[in-house]
Amino acid sequence: MSDRSLAAGAPEAPPRPAVAMRGVMKRFGAVQAVNGLDLSVPSGTCYGLLGPNGAGKSTAMRILTGQAIADAGRIDVLGYHLPAQSKLARAHMGVCPQDSNLDVDLCVRDVLAVFARMYRVPSDARSAAVDRALALSGLTARANDRAVALSGGMQRRLLIARALIHEPELVLLDEPTVGLDPQVRQELWSLIVSLRERGATVLMSTHYIEEAERLADRVAIMSAGRVVAEGTPGELIRAHAGRCGDTSGRALTGAWAARPRPPARATRQAAPPSRAPRPPRDRRGRGSARPACPRRPRGPRT
């Protein structure tokens, strides 16, 4: 905006959304995973992505992180145009994927230290960043255990702490609370609230409607690769209450509106989910002895 227009009292442009996707398409063979996706995530908000299995939530997130390249459409993340500026955008993003990609042979501290280096946390701040992430995930006492020896829920907490190690502007959480016990889930909810309060933007997918209602400022419901409803949780409930029985996504929103209501968000006291989520299968030796992590020499990189 020019000085002249400021002086004339011209209205300010609306703030740039943290994420803007327009007409995004992504096909895997015969499957149209994302099909004309329009999504706008306002900066500094927590935005929920809901939708049934296969709706395209994870694919949309993978496109935002540059792990998948869209076939068509326009994508802007934190002002960077994707895929050309994916690397620049990624430097300001923290990502917790749906499926764990932890290097489970490393010890917990090293999992975090590797990411601190990768995300260029200054060398003199790295150790404090790792300690902060350990405290955040409640894993300080397990810092020298190999990640493979953690329970499924602990590994999930480590994944989330790893995503936050460089204090990203935008945090993508793909079903972050799957497999967490109710208490840890509540702690994670508090963490998400605090992330937003410090100005970060959070985009999270979830199957838990009470989670979206409690945490999200706005919600998009996806079905068959596109958004079929968008608004504040309250708006969606009002607009779709009672409309069940079709396959366009209204059935989901209708079911959502008809559900038993969780405690009001303002209380910041969440009820535990009515059905405890099944913890993810651990095929990597959970419950085995906890070998101490061999200390590695610190790299010289600054």
Ligand SMILES: Nc1ncnc2c1ncn2[C@@H]1O[C@H](COP(=O)(O)OP(=O)(O)OP(=O)(O)O)[C@@H](O)[C@H]1O
């Ligand atoms: N790498 C891939 N190769 C082939 N098909 C894929 C791939 N990734 C996703 N798909 C397909 O794209 C569709 C959307 O998948 P996606 O994982 O984005 O859904 P989702 O909304 O995250 O589902 P869920 O809630 O189960 O995690 C599905 O039909 C899936 O099988």
Ligand SMILES: [Mg+2]
């Ligand atoms: Mg998914």
